Structures are given as structure tokens and as C-alpha cells.
Amino acid sequence: MADGADGGPGAGAAGAAGGWAPVQPQERAMWCDERFNFQATFLQCLAKHVPNIYSAEMDPLLEKQEEMVQAAILYPLECYLFGEDPDIFLEKLQQSRTSQLCGKVFKGGETTYSCRDCAVDPTCVLCMDCFQNSIHKKHRYKMHSSTGGGFCDCGDTEAWKAGPLCTKHEPGASGSAKENSECQLNEEVMEHSRRVFPSVIKYIVDMLIWEEEKELPPELTIREKADSYYCVLFNDEHHSYDHVIFSLQRALGCELGEAQLHTTAIDKEGRRAVKAGHYASCQEAKEEIKRHSENVSQRPLHVEVLHADVMAHQKFALRLGSWLNKLMSYSSDFRQIFCQICLKEEAGSEKPCFISKLMLWDAKLHKGARKVLHELIFSSFFMEMEYKKLFAVEFVKYYKALQKEYISDDHDRVLSVTALSVQMFTVPTLARHLIEEQNVITTITETLLEVLPEYLDKNDKFNFQGYSQDKLNRVYAVIYDLRYVLVSKPTLWTDRLRERFLEGFVSFLRILTCMQGMEEIKRQIGQHIEVDPDWEAAIAIQMQLKNILLMFQEWCACDEELLLKAYSECHKAVMRCSTNGRSREKTVFHLCGHTLESRPYRVSADPVSIHLPLSRTLAGLHVRLSKTGTISRLHEFVSPEEFQVELLVEYPLRCLVLVAQVAAEMWRRNGLSLISQVFYYQDVKCREEMYDKDIIMLQIGASLMDPNQFLLLVLQRYELADAFKKLKPTKDQDLIKQCNVLIEEMLQILIYVVGERYVPGVSNVTKEDVIMREIIHLLCIEPMAHSAITKSLPENENNETGLENVIDKVATFKKPGVSGHGVYELKDECLKEFNMFFYHYTKTQHSKAEHTQKKRRKQENRDEALPPPPPPDFSPAFSNVVRILNCDVMMHILRIILQRAVELETHLWTEAMIQMVLHLLSLGLLEEKQQLQKSPEEEVTFDFYHKATRMGSSALNAVNVLMLLEKLKRVPQLEAQKDTVNWILQMFDTVKRLREKSSLTTIAATSGSEATKGDESTQDKEKAERKRKAEAARLHRQKIMAQMSALQRNFIETHKLLYENTLEAQGKEDAIMEEESMSSAIDYSKIALGPKRGPSVAEKEVLTCILCQEEQEVKLESAAMVLSACVQKSTALTQNRSRILELSGDTLDPLFMHPDLPCGTHTGSCGHVMHAACWQKYFEAMQLNFRQRLHVEQIFDLENGEYLCPLCKSLCNTVIPIVPLQAQKINSEDAEAVAQILSLARWLEIIIVRISGYSVKNAKGEKQNLPAFANKGMGNSALEFHSILSFGVQSSAKYSSSIKEMLILFATTIYRVGLKVAPNEADYRIPMMTWSTCAFTIQCIENLLETEGKPLFGSLQNRQHSGLKALVQFAAAQRTTSPQVLIQKHLIRLLGVLLPNFKVEDTPSLLEVDMFHILVGVVLSFPSLYWEDAVDLQPSSISSAYNHLYLFHLTTLAHITQIVVSSATESPTARSSDNSEEARSAQSFCREVCQYTSGCFSQDIPGWLVWDCVKKGIMPYLRCAALFFHYLLGISPPDELLQVSEEGQFKALCSYLCLPTNLFLLFQEYWDTVNPLLQRWCADPVVLSCLKGKSIAIRYPRKRNSLIELPEDYSCLLNQASQFRCPRSSDDEQKHPVLCLFCGAMLCSQNTCCQELVNGEELGACTSHALQCGAGVCMFLKIRECKVVLIEGKTRGCLYPAPYLDEYGETDPGLKRGNPLHLCRERYRKLHLLWQQHCIIEEIARSQETNQIFFGFNWQLL
């Protein structure tokens, strides 16, 4: 098909590297010719080249295409445009580019930053670069993940109150001289641009909106049309990936891979040709695809058949678009010319301009095209303020059409042009302009009105039953636009602005009218409703509208005139909606001499709605009238006759009654939907514009109506009219209960109406006061975290709660520990603000707070009265509200309730009711007291005291409230209220005195202090009494405590071991104690090796099985006891993470450990003991139990022997048998006598003879290489095969069969897990693995103690101590379960490293082994040399003392040589004149080494340096050896090792291990024996190559691993992540960068691009990395989410909080809150320990057990 490449060698176009340059010089010249019509020429050129270039659509060679485009079209075009070489020209422009706007467009997931101090609104954001270079870095910033499509506001002066520019975008920042003048384009280029751009833009527009499938515009059709078509598939959001793949496979019969390829491309680009061919065949394919996709998902895929040329031109149009996009970034002139052309309207034509055309077409474009278009808008219009404004005008002009298109579009909002609204509407000047000139508020509200009618019911109210969530979400976008426009209040009002705003407001009221009373409900009687109606949509809209409603009110309040007009409009609207029920006849209601005439209505029987936005807006405007004082002019706008306050109160009151009835369970049959609505009604997300406003409306009613009438109305609506008449009510218990709840609810509302005054306008409080009060009441419940407080406070339009401004005034911050979070605690002085009946408390919060506060007062030995705090005064407009307290109806209510309590009509009252009555009484008295203190007595008309002390009736038995209170004190059920009653009685007294006093002196000067004096004596008395009682209680408590702790001690005594195991802290002392008890006698008792060896301390061990609780002493011959344990592979000590680990150990020979310690086998234990039999039973039971259950196998892998420790639930996979230590004691005089004969040389000879003897015996006939040693010099022919036995033997220990069984079981587990192979009890590698895990575990523990700075002995956790003890003893005993010949073979190979004469093939050189592993191996295998055919002997104590000594000395000598050789390349960093004995010995040793390495080893290294290296380097080895011999032999270590002291430690180690402190003396002492060894060690080729610098040997001491360094500031990590590029794919899609905390590798997680095939399984980047980096166990940080992930193997993992905290001591998983985060060192250290203690697996298991959510997660693909 590619027939076009006909150009031949052209005139060397710069861009065409491949030499493909079809442009003829004349062609270019033609463009330049002024006489030619550019447009015609341009189109001609395109017509000629484009179809050729894009001919291979199905399988394009992208690079080639691009090359051709450059050469054939773009290069000549640029040449013409710039008039010179494009590269040079653009380079020049680039130099001078100094745009002040950043304009970076965000991709989804990119981190954006906002500043809470300086951003005008939260939509103002910075990109990472700009933020890092801005002043906001030090402010209270927020980090968030972009949803994509936004753009960086750096440089926009309207977006920031301060610091609008980062240092990079500041003028002159680039250092160029021409600061302010951007490089001006010269006139010629401008001229050319004006000529070129229109044609280019027109072509792009024409092609993008081109709808013909088969034809091109005539000017592009220059040749015969070929029958060449494409079947093109388009992206949509309806069909899933799998649907599309499936449909394609079926319809086209293509391979899965191909279908996947197509689908991915479609998802990315928006469309793709899936078939090429003749028209008919493409048409057929189209029908097939449609048919198949329709079958799968009801809706067909969007498929079109396009002619190849059409496709080609559309493709090229996009290429031209991105070309323009690039050009825009170079010069402001380009942008302006571009914008001018885009905005130009054809004269006299009604047609929209280019840019509007594109906008209107947006929803029809495919994804790829939209992206190009939007980027172009960003890079041109949005970079030039003036044109941004013009663009916004166009945008608003077509706003309705655009939104409607969007609502029926099926792409995400980020892909819609409507998403650009936020960029324009949030700019304050632009918003103002759009309101004034384009009437944007009205436009938006009308759009809403036009898109919402489908939800209107017959009454013109919304009804969202059966709504589509997706569609409504799209409607919310419009609501959001309204919010954007209103986000910044104007400071300057013009008439036009006022007019337009009011017009918008009125239009908005029409929307509210449709909501007022929507979704009415009726109480269900008899039957339960069948389906819960949809309620979410209405509540969701309410939430969306909340801030908009508030903003409208705020805007209105800016201007007096406006406020009044808006109020009157709103009032009218409410009145229009308040018509229903008018037809009913009014009825009359009498109570205690007052009557109310009203139309009958019952919430329990008539329809009711909780949606009353109009009434609530009116209430909002009312308080603003009151606040500004404008209320005095209200009558000018709303006449008193029209006002009709009863009608205004009616609907909010009904709503509150509904809530009460729901609480009284009268609406049970209406289902959960109502419960949810009531919840949101009062929840923080909605309450400001629902519940709170209803309370305010009631306050308005109470202030404007006659108080008695008001209360009668309330009583009637609560359907409680009869409850307060003296009639005997019904006997129906349920009804009585219901009635009681209703009374409680009503009293509560009355308390709120009178007492809740913390609203600016209702009283004279500020917003700060309001927030402080909210916080105080939250903290009265309990101390809370910052985020918890934030969540409980309403957010304003800027997502701020105002918390930070006030929190420090009311609370103190308490820092968190290593876990948990920081909390705020209420300051004591704020406690007096506590109001038990705070209106935002839920029922639970109310009782919790009451409980907390009473408890606190009790602890402080104070009375438990919690009277209300004195409320602030009502503002004048509301001052009448208090009259309801002392009106007749109120007195009647109070009296009736109290009377019922006193008369013990138990079922007619509740304690809660009494509490509320008391609260109301308190409010009344406080009010009167405050008034009396403020004004002269005769002016105070508020006569609560008077009313309350008046008789209720003239009857004989009449009582007043005061008398009732006195009686109340004697009601036994109200004991708890006694303190409150006393408080009220005192208040009565106080008010009485105030009244009397002022009437006596007529001067109302004195206040509280004197008036309360009288009370004080009674108060004192009560105080004393209380104190006495408290003291008695304390003594009683003490006594009980003493008894308790005695019991407890007993318990601990009897369950001692159980206790020790759970209390690790105690372990420390215990561990020391057992050793110290024996430490008395002689000094050398603390030597572990050689003739001076001290006694073993073998305590009698009696352990308790955690399963059967029975005790048993551990003995060789008894049934086995076991420790639960977990064996795992580990890379915790590795020195080289780049080493590739073998995943399976089938062919691995683990005898020698590489000195890098790349991967070891760790055995850990939780320290819990069981009988082997009990454990086996437990394990089997669990297997049976869990086989059937789902998911459980994911917590632990039963096949691999996993189980949870029955006591502590740690994950275990085996048990360690507990083998008792065999106590040994030697007579040191005897032993020293042996030394005379048994020198190292002699000992070596003896074992060589023994080994040769075995060799001869075992390998009959085989030719054996007798060690050369045997023949050398010593010539003592007395030596023979049995000589070894002559220094003492004893018979081997006999283990019980059950211990043996466990020895085999555990050894097999180590082998299986450590090598990842199938279990095989007979494998020859089992002993090797046993020694290996023993050595490795000791090394891990030594490492851990060192990094934690703890002493070597005595500081181990109990679980580590008992685990290690059991492990070492097991390792010693394991030998007996293997064939001794096998052990001997391993021993010989091990010795081969030390005694090169033994050298068997493939023995590694000295530098290729870890010496401590050798030591453990040889010591544990050595007794096998004592084995005689039938008799199993073992060395006697004295023999083994020497064996251990010499074996240890040999390995030590070898290790010193290792250290010296490997530090040969060390160059001295400091001079030292140290000429100590050690230095001199070192020097002479080096001379020898130098000699043996033929000078490869440099002799110049000063002796002191060598000594220094050796002393430091050998430390870990000595420490490990000390641990090993201690746990093997049970000999107490010297006291110095129980402390941390470097010098003391070295000496003590040497003494314990029987070494001279000048280690080189060891060589001198054994010189004759060691000399030949040293010679051979040094001559090894590997050693020589290392010394020559050809290979690198490990240095000692090895480095201690730690988790990677993390930056202090989390945004640095985000920064790193933003630079992260996936190593495998180059697309710009969002990646999930994940950081390995072991090695610092950054991985591309959860993405198919980086999956790896391991053993035939697809593994995600993390999982496969973990296999290498952590032998399957690894720790990652998900950077974008700020979470740590722990994983193990392929199936398990868990999340863990990241070690980053915000300033409130809280973590922020998912960066939901976005506060600045800083590294918490202690928490990071905790993670480090989790790793080094090998507890990651345990943590995962624990988390999976408690947190079952992660079962669904496919860890494998992480």
C-alpha cells in the first residue's frame, strides 16, 4: 500500500535523518512565493503527502511516519513561517522565553500542592517544580493527587494572596537581560503567522469535525479514490476491557494478543483501526463487532468504517495540533495570533468561531483528539489573561449546550471541555466579569433547570426515584460550577453586578422551589414498606448545595440593599410553597388559659418532607439581617401582614417532629432509608443547611410569636397536646413509652431554642467562638486526634474548618508514641463551657460526654451537678425568645413533669426527662440572674423566679416548682440528679437575694460574690462530708487492691513459666540470674574453652505446656517438649544485594556460606512451650478444622506445616525440640596436665591419623590421598587410629524416641524451607542446614544486639533467649540422628578449608567462606570422629575442651588471615606513632604474608593499622563465637559482657574464648604448626587475585544493614516519584512507583508492563523483586499512597502505616488529608527492627488475621 515514497533524494531536509526527503526545492520556494495563495498550496501539499504517510494504519511504523511528516510537511512549513532554519530560530526563542505563567497541565495521579495560607481557594495548585521553588514550601501546604486535566497556577497573581511566583518563573529568574520584554517576534514572522495559522487551524477544525465517512473535502481530493477502508473502533466508558477483547476476538477471529493490543490502544488513543480492506469487508466487520458487543453488554460498541484518506487526514490534523501546541510555548505573539484567529467570527455569519466550533464538537471527538484540543487551549488561551477572558465569554455563551452534551456523553469529566470551567470561574476578576457581562449565575442555574426536569414529578418537585448515579454525577458538575463562580466574594459592588447577582439568585430560588418539600414521605402503618426508596440522590444534592447556599447567603450579606431584596424574594418563594393544607378548617386548642387556632396537620398521618432549602435559606438570611442590624428595615420590603411567621415555622417544625417520631420508633415500618435521611439531616456534612437552620427558624418563631402560642403550636405538632392535660392517659405501655420519648425530644428542642445561641446574628458571637465551642464539646467526650476533630467540624467552601486558629486556645497537644497518633486534650479552664445538652451531640456522644464529665468531677471530689454554662445574650432581634421560659405553658409543662416524678407515677416520666426539666429551670434562673446583674431590678421583666414559685392552681393541694424540687431530692430513682437539684435550689436562693437586695438598696451594684456567701457554709459542709466519704472509699479500694495483688502473685508463682514467656521485659533478669547463681568461686570459671574451662550451669528445667497446662521436667529420656518456631530464608545480613539468589536449592551445596552472607536460614521462636504430643494433636485438629473453611489457607499454608502459635498467634512453621544441656565439669588440674602432651601439633596429628584411618576403612580399595601432614617431621610412630580415644571418651547421650522424632522433624523443616525443596529425611544436606541455621541465627542476633547498642549477654528478649538455647542444643544433638560417616565426610570437607592438606576438590579458598559457619560446623561435627563401629562414643569433657579450643584457634587464625588479606588495600587515613606490642607483632606477621604471596601483599601497611583492622574486624566473629559456646556449653560469661563497653568487651571475649589479647601471639605460639598452613592459605590463586586487585574480597567487620535513608520531608519522595519512569514502557501513563526499603530500588508496581515470568507464573514487579532482594520477604513504600507494604512469597502481604507523620502526630495513608508529612525516626526504627528481628512474616499473619479485607487482593501482581 505504501506507494507514495517516490520523492527520490531531495534537498537535504534537516529533520530527515533517514535521508527520506520528498520536498523538492522548488516546492519550498513555491510556498515562499508571495503571489501564491498559501492556503491552496498548503492543502495541495497535504493532499499529496498525508495519505501516503499514513497509509499503513493497521501496522504503522511510527518513527518512520514521524520522519516523513517532518520532512514533507512540518519542516518546509516551519521554514516558511520563520524565514530561517527552524532549529536555529526556535533555539533563539527558547533562550528568551520568560513566560510568567507555568501552565503545566497535570496528568492523573500527579501530585499537586496547594497553600492553605496563601491560595485564594483550594483549586489553586502548584506543580511539584514550582512548589519546591516557592515560599509556600514553608507554609501550611497540602499535597493531593491530581485527577488529571488541571493546570499549575504559578504566576497567576489572582490565585495567590502572597507568593504567586516561584523563583523559576519570577521575571529575571533566568538571568537574561531583557527582563520584561519577551522576545518580540519580528514583523515578518508575525506576518507569516497571520497567513499560516488560519489555514492550519481551519484544516484542523475541518478535519476534526469531518463527518463524511467516505469523502474528503474537494480541495483535498486530488487523485482517484481507492477502495481502501478501515473499520474503526471507538472507546467508550460503558464497555469493559474484557468485553471489548471478547467482542473483537469473536468478530474478527483474531488472536487474544492482537485483540489485547487493539483494546489497549483504543483505551489510550480513543480509537483504532481494527481491520483494513474493501468497503464491503469493513462494513461486514463493523456489523459483526456491533452484534457481538451487543450480545455481551446490551449496548453495541461504537464502530465506523472510514476511508483510508479520511483516516489519514484526521490523524494528521491531530499531529498539526500538537505541532501548534509546541509552537505556542515559544512566544506570546504566537499565542495571541492563534487566539485571535480562533476567536474570529465570519462577518455577518451566525456560525460560531473556530474555537467554539471545536468546543461544541468536543463530546463527539474521540479521546485522543480531545486531549490534543484541550492541551492546545491550555497552552494558548489560558496563558494569556486577556484571551482567557475572551475564551471564557465564548465558553459561557455556549455553556448550556456544552453541559447538555457532557451530560449525555459517555466519557469521564476530565476528558470533557466542560472541565475547563474551574480554570476560568475561580479567577475572581473573571468570575465578576462573567457575572456582569454574561450573567453566568443565571446561565448556570438555567442549565440546571433545563437538565433536571426529567426528575420533576407532577407537583413540580424533584423526585430521584430510579435515578442514574452516573447521570446525576454529571449534573453535580454543573452545581460545582456554581460553587466556583461564588467562591470569592466581591469586595466592590456595581449596580450591574448587584442586578445580575440578584437575577441569578432568583433563578437559583427556582431550583430550590423544586426541592422545597420534595420526596415527601408518609408514615407506614400496618405493613412494612416493600422497597426502600432511593434517598441518596436527594441527600447528595443537598450536600453539594450546602456550601453554595452558604455562599449565596454570604454574598447577599455583603450589601444591605441586596440582602433585603433577596430576603423578600426568598420570603415570597417560601410563601408560594406553603399552601398545602390551606383547605382544612382551623381548629382550636386550649391549655391553661391559652388558645391556639391552627389548621390540623399530623406528621404521623400526613405527608412530610425533610427537604426545605427555601425555608432554611430564609432563616440564613434572617440571621444575617439580624447581624447587620438591617432587620429594622425589613418592614419596608415585607409587610407584617405578609410575614406570617406561623407559616414559616410550620415546615421546619414538622421536620423536627419527624426526627422525634423516628426516635420514638413510630416510623419503624418505613425502613432504613428514612433512618439514613434523618442521620444525614443532623450529620456534620449537611446539618448547617438542614438541622441547624430549622432550629434557627424555630428561634425566629419564638422571638416573633406569642410565647404561649408558640409552645401550644409545638405541643400540637409533637402530638403531645393530650399528654399534658390532667387526663389519665392510656394504659398501653408501648404508647406510653412512645409518648415519653416524644416528650424528651420536645424538651430537648425547647432547650435548644432557648439555649443555643452560638450563631453570629442570633447572639453577638464570632465564627471563632462558634468553632471553639464545637471543639470544646468534642473534647469533652474524649481526647481526639486532629483528623477526627476536623472530620467532626463543618468545612467551608475552602475546605477549611478554622480549627487551627483556635485549637491552641482550648486544647493542648499530646504527642504520640511509636504507634497510635497524637491527640488534643481539653484545657481545664474550658471545662466550664461544657453543656450537656449541646445540640450537635448525637445520643451516644451525649451520654459519653456526660459520663466523662461526671467521672472527672468525681475524681476531683466535686459534686456531680453539670448545670448549663451561662449562654451569651441574644441579639435584639432574638431577645424575645427567652420569654418562652417563663410563660404559663412552659410552667405548666415543667410542673406536670416534676409532679409525676414526685408522685412516683413511674411509667409517666423518665430520668432523661427530669434532667431536661432541670436544665430548663437552670436556663431560666441563669437568665434572670444575668438580667438582674445587668440592669436595675424594676427594669427586669423576666420573672422566672416569680413564676416558678407561684402555685400551679388555687386548689388546696397545689404546689409550685420550688416545692416540687425539694420533694424531688427524696425520690430514690433520682439520686444521681441530687447535686443538680441542689445547685438549682441555690440558684433560686441567689436570684431571690438579688431581687430582695436590689429592692432594699435600690442600687444593683453588688453581684454574685456576696449573694452566694450564704450558700458557702452549706457548701463547705457538703464538701467535708464528700471528702470523708471519698477517703473511706479510697481505703476500701486499697484493701481490695492488696488482696488482689496477693492473689495475683500467687498466680504468677504457679504459672511462672507462662508468665515469663509473655512478659519479655522480665526475661532479662531471669536470664542473668540463672548464670549468676553459680558464678561464685574461681576466676577461670568464666572461661569456655581449653583446660581452664569453667563448669556448665545446667539448671533443672521444668516447663509448662501451654496447651495442657501440665508441667514437665526436661530430660533426655522423657517425652519431648517443643518450642513453637518459624524457619525462614533471610537476606538480612547480605553484603551484596546484586547477587542473584538461587530460587530453588535442588542442586545447592550449603556446606559453605559465602562471606557475603547472601542468604541464610533464620530460625526464630515466640518462646512458647508445648508437649510434642500436644502440639501434634493441636496441629492435626487444626488441619481437619480448616480444610473446609474458605480463605483460611491464605493466612497460613497448612501444606507447609504452618500454624499459629496457640498462645500468642505468631506464625510458626515448625517446632524446636528442647534438648537438655548436659552439664560438664572438668578438673582443671587434670586438664592442664593433659596440655603437656596434647599440643596443637600433636592434636592435629592425631585427628589426621584418625581421618586417614577412616578413609582407608571406608573407601576400600579406592586410592586415598593421605594428607601430607602425616608424613611430616613429627615422626611419632606411636600414633595410630585409636589414639584419639586415649584422651578420654564417654558414651553418647541416649535420647528418647520422641525427642529423636522431633529432632528429625525439625531438621527436615530447616532443610525444606532453607533450600525450598521437597522434604527428604535422608538427604545428605540435612546436617549442613542444621549447622547453617544455627550459625546464621547467631549472627543475626549478634547483629541485632550490636545495632541496638545492647550488651552481648543478658539483654536478649526471653523468646530469643529460649529459642537460641533450644536451637544450639538441637544442633548439637541432631548429629546423632544422621549416619556418622556422612557427618565425617562433611567434617573433612570443612577442615579442608583450614588444613589445606586435606583439600578435597572444590574446597573454597580462605576468602570464599564465612569462618563462623566453619567454626559451628566443625565443632558440631567433630564428635563424629569418636564413632567406633558399633559403639557410639563421644569425647569426654576434657577431650572436648581441647577439641573446642584447637578448632576455635584454628578458625580464628584463619579469620585473622582473612581480615589482614582483605584489608590490604586499605590506605592509612591517619598517622599514628603507635608502636605497641600488637603493632609490632602485626608488622612481623605481615612480613610473612608478604613473603608467602610473592609480594602481592604490600608490606608497607603500618603495623598499627593492621592491628586496628584486625581488632575491629574480628569483633563480630568473637561475639558470635562467645554466644555459640555459651549456649552450647552453658558456661557463664564474664561480667564485662553483661555491659556495653568496647575495650572491656574485647578483653572479656578473649578471656572467655581463651585467646591472648594480642591476637598475633597466637601465630607466634603455634608458629611451627601454623606456618605451613599460612603458606598454603596465602598461595591460593583466589587470594592472590584478590591481592592483585583483580577481585574484591569482603571487608571486616561487615557493614550492618539498615533500611535505606529516607528524606525528612515526604514531598521529596513525591518529587522522586514524579521523576520516575517505568524502565519497560515509555507511555506517559500514570505509574505506581514503589520504593524497596531494603535496597532503595524504585519499582513500577501493579502494572502489566513490569510483570515478570518466574517459574511459569506472572509476578508483579514487587513480588519478583522481593524474591531476590529479601528471599521472598520484603518491605516497600508505596510512594503515592504513603503506605508501607510488607510481603511474603507470592500470596501474602499486608499494609503498614508509613513512618511519616504530620504535625499532629498522625499518619496519612492515601494522602487523603494532604498535610505536610515528616519522617518519624522512631517509627522507621521500629520497621528496621521488624526486619532485623525477622518478624515481618509474623506481622503479616497478625494483620491478615485481624484485617480480613486483604484476602481479595492479589499480592502476586504487586
Ligand SMILES: [Zn+2]
Ligand atoms: Zn508549575
Ligand SMILES: [Zn+2]
Ligand atoms: Zn513556577
Ligand SMILES: [Zn+2]
Ligand atoms: Zn503560602
Ligand SMILES: [Zn+2]
Ligand atoms: Zn501438653
Ligand SMILES: [Zn+2]
Ligand atoms: Zn507463641
Ligand SMILES: [Zn+2]
Ligand atoms: Zn530491594
Ligand SMILES: [Zn+2]
Ligand atoms: Zn512498568
